[in-house]
Amino acid sequence: GTTSSSGGTPSKGGTLVIDNESGTLWACGFNPLNPNDASFAFGPVYEQLVYVNLLSGKQTPMLASSYKWSSDNKTLTFTIRSGVKWSDGQPFTADDVLYTFNLIKSNSALDLQSVWSVLSGVSKQGSDQVVMTFQSPSAPSFYYIAGQQPIVPQHIWSQIKDPVSENDAVPIGTGPFLVAQGGCTPQNIAYTRNPHYWQPGLPYLDKVNYPAFTDNDPANQYLATGQAQWGGQFIPNIDTYWVNKDKANRHYWFPPIQNVNLFMNLTVKPLDNKLVRQALAFGIDRGKVSKIGEYGYQPAGNQTGVVTPTFNDWYDSNQAAKYNYKFDPAKAQSLLQQAGLTKGSDGIFKDSSGKRLSFTVISISGYTDWTASLQVVADNLKQAGVEVKEQDFSHDDYFNKLFTGDFQLGYGSLSTSPGPNPFYELRNTLYSQTTAPLGQTASGDYGRFNDATTDKLIEQFTATTDSAEQHKIMKQIEGIVLEQVPVIPVTESVSWYQYDTKVFAGWPTKDDPYAAPAPWNIPDWEQVMLRVHKK
Amino acid sequence: MAATIKQQPILQTVGLTRHFRVGSLLSRRYLHAVDDVNLTIGGGQVVALVGESGSGKSTIARLLALIYRPTAGEIFFKGQRLSERRSRRDVLEYHGRVPMVFQDPYSSLNPVYPASHALMRALKLHQPELSHPARRRAAEEILASVGLTPPATFLTKYPHELSGGQRQRIGFAVALACSPELILADEPVSMLDVSVRIGILNLMAELRRLKSVSILYITHDIASARYVADQLLVMYAGHVVESGPAEDVLAHPKHPYTQLLLSAVPDPRAPLTSMPAADVGEPPRVVDPGEGCRFRWRCPYAIDVCSTDTPRLRELRPSHTAACHVATSDMETARA
Amino acid sequence: MGLDVRLIADQTAARADEVRPQAGALRLVGAALRHNRKALAGAIILGLFVVVAIIPGILAPYDPHAQIFDQTLPPSGAHLLGTTGNGQDIFSQLIWGTRESLAIAIVAGLMATLLSVLIGVSSAYLGGSGDHVLSLLTDVFLVLPTLPLMIVLAAYARGGGLAVLIVVIVITGWSYGARQLRSQALSLRHREFLDAARSRGERGFYIITAEILPTMTSLIVANFLGAALYAVLAAAGLQFIGLGNPSDMSWGTMLFWAENNGALNAGSPLWAIVPGLCIALLGAAFALLNYAFDEISNPALRPVRRRR
Amino acid sequence: MIAVKPLLEVDDLTVDYDADAGAVRAVDQVSLQVAPGEFIGIVGESGCGKSTLLYAIARLLSAPATIAGGSVRLKGRDLLAMDEEALREIRWRDYSLVMQSAMNALNPVLTVGAQLRDTIDAHDAIPKEESPNRSAALLRMVGIDPVHLKSYPHQLSGGMRQRAMIAMALVFTPELVIMDEPTSALDVVAQRSLMLQIKELQRRIGFAAIFVTHDMSLVSHFSDRLAVMYAGQIVELGKTRDLFDDPKHPYTRALMQSFPSISGPKATLQGIPGSPPDLAHPPAGCRFAPRCPLVEPRFRVEPPAMVAIGSTLVRCHLYGRDH
Amino acid sequence: MRYLIRRLEFFVVTLWAAVTLNFILPRLLPGGPEVALRTRFHGRINPATVKSLEVALGIHSDQNLLQQYVSYLGNMLRGDFGVSLGFYPQRVSYVIMLALPWTLGLVGTATVIAFVLGTLIGIFGAWRRGGVLDSLLPPVFVVISAFPYFWVGLLTILIFAVTLGWFPQAFGSSSEVTSEFSWPYISDVVYHSILPAFTIVLTSIGGWILTMRNNMITTLAEDYIKMARAKGLSTSRIMFQYAARNAILPNLVGFAMSLGFVISGALLVEIVFNYPGLGTFLLQAVNNEDFSLMQALFFLITFAVLLAVLAADVLTAWLDPRTRERA
Ligand SMILES: Nc1ncnc2c1ncn2[C@@H]1O[C@H](COP(=O)(O)OP(=O)(O)OP(=O)(O)O)[C@@H](O)[C@H]1O
C-alpha cells in the first residue's frame, strides 16, 4: 500500500539525501550485473521480478505480476507484467527477462547470484510467461532468481560488445529513478525521477542524492548537521551524536539481519571436540560484547543461529532454554576438564601434550567494533581458561583465509548476503556441499563442519515450498547447532538505519517493516525510495 | 751550489700526468691539471715549484702524496716504482717518508680534536712500537723542534686557540713524525701574515740543515722561493715551462711566462716599471687544451708553430731548461 | 663528478659549509639548553614525556585496555579525562601511550639518522660510481611519494606492530637526511685535514668515522631531531588511518579509536583532543629543539637584541 | 701638515664588536685625514681592524659591530650623525667602495650591466637613455670590452671582475674611493696590472683613495702616505717613502725585515716573534710590547701616545717626550 | 644547457628506478588480484570466471616476472594503466581523472599559498631582524608545523563547520550546484576548499618561513648586500633583487618537491574532509589491493614530483646564471 503515515495523499517532490559511508568515491558505473556497480543500480534503476522483504520474507510482485511453482518444485513460471516501460520509453517484455537470464548464463562473471548453478534452462512460454527449469528442487533459490536478479533491456544490452566490462554510465532500467547524463560525479549520485515508471503516481520524490563518504566520521557529521535524512550508519553514542539534536524528528531502528560469529576451524585440534566448542560458547559474555563492542546497537546473538527478533517465528526458544548458553566461565571450565584438558598454572588449559589452549582469532583491520568486541571476548575466554589473540588482515586476505580454512578462529559474518529467513545463513554456515578441502576455496561452511544429518536436513528444506514443513526442519537444524556448536553466534549485525521525519514521511519502521531499511540493503532500498515522500 | 745531486734522487717523476673529468655523462671533457711532468728531487735539496693559481702545483703535490692517482706516468721513490708498492706496509712507509704540509693552516687541522691529534696519530701509525707515554715524549720533542715551546701546552690546545703560524708549525711537526726524507710543502706560508711567514721559511731551512730532508716547496711567491730553494720549477697550465738552479732562473729567465712573472713581483726596493703588453690576467685553457704552447694567447713572442706544437723543455743554459719555441740561449730577459 | 645530482639544494647551506670547533653532541646540547629558551622549552616537554614513559605504571590509575567502566563518562575525579566509548580510562591510556609514541620517535629517529649517516657519508666519501649509485638511491627515495609508500608498506605488514611501523618510517624517512649529510660531507671533502689524514696514511674507515663524523655532529643531531619529528607525525598518521596495530597503546592508536568512535561529536571530545595534543606537544618539542639547534650551530641565526 | 682642507677627517674612531665573551675593540681611537686626490695606504696584519675601519668610515657596519666613539667627516659633514635616507643620497656620489673579493661583492644573479644600471638609477643622476652609454664608457675605461655588460660575474675572470668593481665605483666620479684589499684575490701578474690601472685612473679622475692591504710592498710605489695598523690602532703614519726608508716604529721596522726580495744579496731574515694580541683582551700598555725587541717594563703598563716626528706620526714610547 | 641535459639524465634514471620500484612493491603485497576477485564474488566463483576476469583486468599470471615487467614498462610509457580492480570495469585513467582536478586544485593552491606567504614572511622577518615577524612568527609556526595535520583538520571541522557552521565539513562542492564553469559553481568549490586549504597552509607554512628566513639571513651577510647598501640602492631593491632573489634559489627545488607531493600529501586531509581527491583513491586502492590503480597513482605522483623538480631546475637555471654553465 502507499498509505502515508500522516494520512492523506502524499505530496510530490523533494530531494532526499542518503547518508551512507561506502568507503569509496563513486566511479559512476551502473552495470547492475557488475559486483562493484550493482549496489548503485539495482533497485532504483534496475528492478527484479519479485521483491522479497529481507526481514519478513513477504513478497511483492514487481516485474513479474505473478509466479507459480510446479508441483514437483522443479519448474517455476513467471507471468511478466505488462505496461512496463524502460526509462527510454521502450516497452519491457518477457524477452528482456529471457535475454537477461541467457546473458548471465553465457557470461558467468555476470552471474552474481550463481543462479545457473541450480537452473537448467529458461524459456519463454506464450508472450508473457517465462519458465525456469531447475536441476533439482530448490525452493530457496526463488529469492535469488526472482528477488536478486536485476533485469536488463535486451535492446540496449544486445548492442554491448563486452557486457562484463560494460560501464553503463547512463543506465536504462525499469525502476522509479534514473541517472541522467552528468548526474553522477565522484562525490554524488543524483537519482532523478523516471517519467516512464510503471507504478502510477510513484515515486513521490523528485530526486535522491547519494553522496560518497570515504570515512565514517564525516558521514556521521553530515547526518548530524541535518544535511542528510536517510542514514545507514553506525553512529557511536547515537543519542548524543544525532538524536538529541532534534529529538522529535530523529529516529533510528536497527533490525538485526545476520549473525556475527566466532568461526571455529574444526580441523584444528582441539576444536574438533564438541565439548571444547561448547565451552567456548559458555565462555563468551555476548551481552557485554554487544554493549562494549557495539554500543548495544547490535544485540547479542544466540546459539540457535537464528537471528532474533527478526526471525522470531523460526526461533525455537524451548531448545535454546534447555541448553541455556549464557556467560558461565565455571561451566566452560568444567566442560574443558571433561574434554580431558587440564588447567595450567597460568590459568590457561592445556592438553595432555602440554599444549596451551591458545588461539589466534583473525579479524578485518579497520573494523574497530570487531576489535573492541574481540577484546571483550578475549577477556571473557581468559576467565574460562582459554587464550585468544587477535590478528588483523585486509578484507580480502581475511576472507581468503576463511575460504581456504587457513585460520584457527575467525570473527565475522559470512561473506554471502543474508536472506529473508534463517535458512539462507544457516545453509551457508553448515552445509558441507559449500565447503572445500583445506587450501581450496569454500563458498560457505568455513569451519569445515561435516555432518550428514545436517546436510540431509538442508536438502529436505531446499526441496519443499511448504512453510510448516520448513519450520519443522529448521527446528531440527537449530537443535544441531545448539548441540554441536559448529559456530558461535556472538552478536547480530543489523541494518543500520536512521531517518529524519522533519521533511519526509513514509519511512519503514519497526511497526511497518515494509523493507530492510538501510540504504545499503539492495534491492530493498527501492521500496523505501518509492514510499518516502514529503510531509 | 747545492745542486749536487747524490747518487740516487729521492723522488723522480716520469711523464706524470693527471686529468680530471668534468661535465656530465654525455659530454666528457677533461681538465688537464698536470701534463707530462718530469721532475727530480735529490737528497737534502729544496726544490721550489712556482706558477700561477690553477697551474697544477697542488695537483703535483697530491699526486706525490698519493692522494690522487696519476692518469699516466710514474713516480719513482729512491729508484723504485711507486705503482709496485702495493702492500699496506709499503704504502704506510712511503707516507712516513714523504709527508705533506698543507696550504691552509685553518682547514688542515680537524677542528674537533686538539691540534696534536694529527701528530699523535702519525706517531701511532708510523711508530706503532711506541708506548703511550713514549709517544707523548716523542711528540713533545718534535713540537719543541719546530719551535712550539713549551711543548706540553701545545699538546692540549685546540686549533682555534692557535695562531696561523703555530698551526703551520704543527703541520711540520706531523711531517716530522716519522723520519721523513722529503716534505711536500704546498704553499705553507701563503695564508700567513708577512710577519710570521719568514719564521716558517726559516723553519724549513732549519729542517733541511739539521735533518737533511728534501723539501718540495710549492709557492706563488718567487721571492720566498729564492729565499729557500736551490732548484726552481716554473709551471704554467699544467706544464713545467722552465726549470733550473734558482738563482740562474731568476737572473736569466728564458720562458716569457717566467719573465712576466718576475716583472710583476712588487719590490719596494726596485724602481717602478711599467708592464709588458701581455699582462691580461686571462686564465689559460686547460680543459681539453689540445696541442700547442698553452701560453701562446698571452705571449708577446708567439709565432705560428706555438699553436701547433707543444714545446718541450730544452736546456738553454747549464742545467737550466725552458719549454719555448722562441727562447734561445742568448736571448736576454725583458727585465733589462 | 659526473652525475652529481643535487635534488634538494641544501636548505641549510650555511650549516653545511661551516665546520666549527665543536666538542661532542652532549656538550652541544648542554650549551643549547643553557643559552636558548626555545631549547629549554623543548627539553622540558621532552623530559616530562620521558619520565612518563618510564613510569607509566605509577602514574596511571587503571589498566589502559580494561573495558570496565561506563562508556563515554565525562571527566571526573575518578576519570580525569573521562572514559572512552569502549569504557576505558582515557587518562590511563594517555599515560601508557606515551611510552610507545616516544619509543617510535626516538628509535625510528635514531635508525633513520644512522641510515642517513651511513649512506650520505659513504656516498660523499666514496665518490665516483659508488657515489652515483648511493646518490641515485637517495634521490629515488626522495622522489618516491612517501606517504603512499608508507601506506603500502604498512599494509603489507599489516598489524605487525611497533617494529614494522618503525621500519616503515625509517625506510621512508632516511633520504632527506642522507642528502644533507652527503652534501656536508662533500664540502668537507675539500677540507685539507682529510687530505692530511690521507697523506699520513690513515685508512678510509678511520677517516670516515674519526675525522669526518665528529665534525658533523651538529648536523647529525639536527638530523636526528628532524627525523624524530617526522617519525612522530608519520606514526600518528599511519596509526590514525588504521595501519598500525590497533591493540597497541599509543597516542596514534588512541586517535584512531577516537576517530572511529566519532569521539569529537559523540560526547567524549577529550578522547580525540588530548592524544592529538600530546602528539603535537611531542612534535613541538622536537621542532623547538631543532630550531634552537639551528641557532646554536649557526650563530648568524640567533635572535638579535635590537638596540634602538 | 696638510696644506689643503682635508676631504675626509676621521677622529678618534672606535669600533666594538659585541661578543659573548665581552666587547672586542677592533678599531681603537683611529684618527686619519685624507686630502683631496690623495692615495693613502693602510697596511697591517690580518685581524688588525683594517676592514672594520673602512666599513665604519663608510657607515656600513651592522650588528654586532657598534661605533663606540669618534667622528667621521666627509667634506665637513658628519657621516656618523646622518640617518639612512641622508646617507643614501651621498653614498656612491661622494664616496664609493671597492671590496676585497668581487666574486662576493657582485650580485651573482644580475649581469654586470644590470648592476651598473641599478647604481645609476638609484641616484637618478644620469638620464635613463644615457645610462647604457655611460656603462659602456666605464667598462672601456677600466679596459673591459663593453660586451661584458651582458655577462654575469661568474663569467668574468678574477681580474676582470675586480676591474668591473672599480668601474662601478667610478660611476659618479666620487671624490673618495675606499678600497679593501681589491687585489689580494689575484695572482701577482694580475695584481700588478690592476694596481697600475688604479693608479692611472686616480691620476686621470683625481679621486682620493684609501687603500687597504696586508702587502706592504704592493703599495710601496703607489701610495702617497702609508698608515701601519697594529691591533686596532694606527702605529705609524707618514709619507710612503719615509716609511720605507726610515721606519720609526719597531713594528714597522720589523715588518720591513720580514719579506725576502728577488733582487739583491740573499740575507737571512728574522720575522717577528709571537703573534698579534687577542683584541678581546689587549695588553694594558703598548700593544706591541709583548713582541717588541726594544721593550721596557714601563711600556707594558702605559699606553703610548701618537708622537709627530717630522711629517710622520708614531705611536711609540721610544719617541715620547721623556725619551 | 649542459646543466639541463644533466638534469634530464637524472630525470630519466630516477623515473626508471621509481617505476621499477612501483612494479615490485605491489607484488610484494600478500594476496593479489586473484584473492581479491574471489572475495568479491564471495568465494562462489569458478576458475574459468577468474581467468576471464583476469584477462579483462589485464592480469597475466601466466607470464613470468620478466615478461610482466617488460609489458608493464611498455604500458607505463604509453600511459596505459589498465583497468582498475576496485572500480572494475572502469579504466584506471578514468578513475584518476575523476579525482585529479580536485586534488590539484585544493592542495596545489594551498601549497602555493603556503609557499608564497611563508617566503614573504621569511623575507621580511630576516630583513627586520628582531621584529615581530622575525622573533614571533617563525617559532610559532614551526611549533604548529609539528602538529599532526589530520588532527588540526578534525579540530577545524569541529569548530568552524560543526559548531559554528561557517563552512561545510565535507566534499569539494555541494551536490545542488551543477559542475560547470559558472560563478555559483566556482564560488561553491572555493567555499568548500577554505577549511581544508586553511589546514594545509597552517601546518605547512612554518617550514617555508623558517628556511626562507635562514637563507635570507645567510644571504644578507654576503658582501654584495653590503655593496648594494653602499651604492645607496633603495631598500626594496636590495631586499628583493639582491637578497631575496638569491636566497630563494635553494628553496625552489624544495618547493617543487612539495608541489609534486601534493597528490600524496593530500591523503590525510582528503580523508578528514571527505574530499574527492586522489589521496582517498590511493588508500582505497591499497585496501582493495587494486594493483593497477596503485601503480598508476605511484607513477603519477613520482612523475609529478620529477616534473616539478625539473621545472624548478629550469626556473633555477633561469634565475641563477651560474647553474646554466656549471659543469
Ligand atoms: N679534484 C679535482 N677535480 C677537478 N679538478 C681539479 C681537482 N683538483 C684540481 N683541479 C683542477 O686542476 C687545476 C690545477 O689545480 P691545482 O690545485 O693543482 O692548482 P694550483 O697550482 O695548486 O693552484 P693554487 O695556486 O690556486 O693552489 C685547476 O684548474 C683545478 O681546478
Ligand SMILES: Nc1ncnc2c1ncn2[C@@H]1O[C@H](COP(=O)(O)OP(=O)(O)OP(=O)(O)O)[C@@H](O)[C@H]1O
Ligand atoms: N662579527 C664579528 N664579531 C666579533 N669580532 C669580529 C667580528 N668581525 C671582526 N671581528 C674582529 O675584529 C677584528 C678586526 O677585523 P677586521 O676584519 O677589520 O680585520 P682586517 O684587518 O680587515 O683583517 P683581514 O686582513 O683578515 O681582512 C678581528 O680581530 C676580528 O676578530
Ligand SMILES: [Mg+2]
Ligand atoms: Mg694549490
Ligand SMILES: [Mg+2]
Ligand atoms: Mg679585511
